[in-house]
Ligand SMILES: [Zn+2]
């Protein structure tokens with residue numbers, strides 16, 4: 001009896017040891033930007049840890065990574081980023097030997113090609129439903145996460161990557177992806193209705209981050225102040241934007257917390273222009289499975305403030 005008990009306790013402590021080891025081998029997923037972490041959070045199982053590299057308040061366009069941040073890259077099992085057109089500060093690190101093998105660029109040309117067939121299918125459906133004729137396959141604008149259908153494609157890519165890790169619960173990843181797809185589709189339909197009255201409002205954006213959202217929901221963007229936020233816009237371009245603002249119907253400027261609002265003020269002095277702030281980096285959105293839908297709604301809410309009756313002068 002006594003021997004049997006000892007044997008059982010040995011088995012138990014051996015499994016405790018194994019359990020202890022597997023608990024140590026947890027999965028750490030690093031996203032370059034917060035909106036990407038929201039997509040990862042939507043797909044990942046609850047035991048997976050997620051975090052964001054670029055801290056709140058910083059813009060990926062001019063971010064320079066402190067050497068201490070290398071630890072976050074070293075600890076990550078997988079690193080998701082948009083790609084070389086977006087997080088230029090990561091180009092050398094994530095295409096090099098040390099991190100190249102565990103990095104996934106969600107805007108990679110080969111990923112585009114692989115998903116183009118699926119994308120076209122999604123799109124003919126999507127077009128039938130909403131009369132949204134814009135094409136997702138083209139364009140170099142790297143702010144792909146603001147377009148909800150592109151976000152679904154990114155989430156599919158994330159699912160495929162996580163499914164390739166050791167010991168992941170693939171059925172759970174699939175369920176999470178399907179839940180995400182349904183939630184985004186529902187949110188998209190709500191937003192399309194909410195934004196319908198915005199047809200005759202002329203929107204102006206600080207930089208191209210807003211463009212893909214506007215295209216997706218058929219909003220009218222009459223001016224983008226700077227096409228490359230790493231460079232200051234030229235005087236000529238600013239003058240053109242000012243002219244468009246002057247002749248626009250209910251002009252509304254969408255500013256961003258990462259950029260200097262005071263600067264906008266001087267450009268718009270003496271003009272009857274409304275302001276609304278949106279955050280392409282989802283700084284205030286909690287990293288939960290529902291975070292991406294909340295992020296979409298936060299952009300729509302900022303645009304709704306541009307309605308003449310909602311605007312603060
Ligand atoms: Zn940007």
Ligand SMILES: [Zn+2]
Pocket residue numbers: 134136147148149150215216
């Ligand atoms: Zn779209």
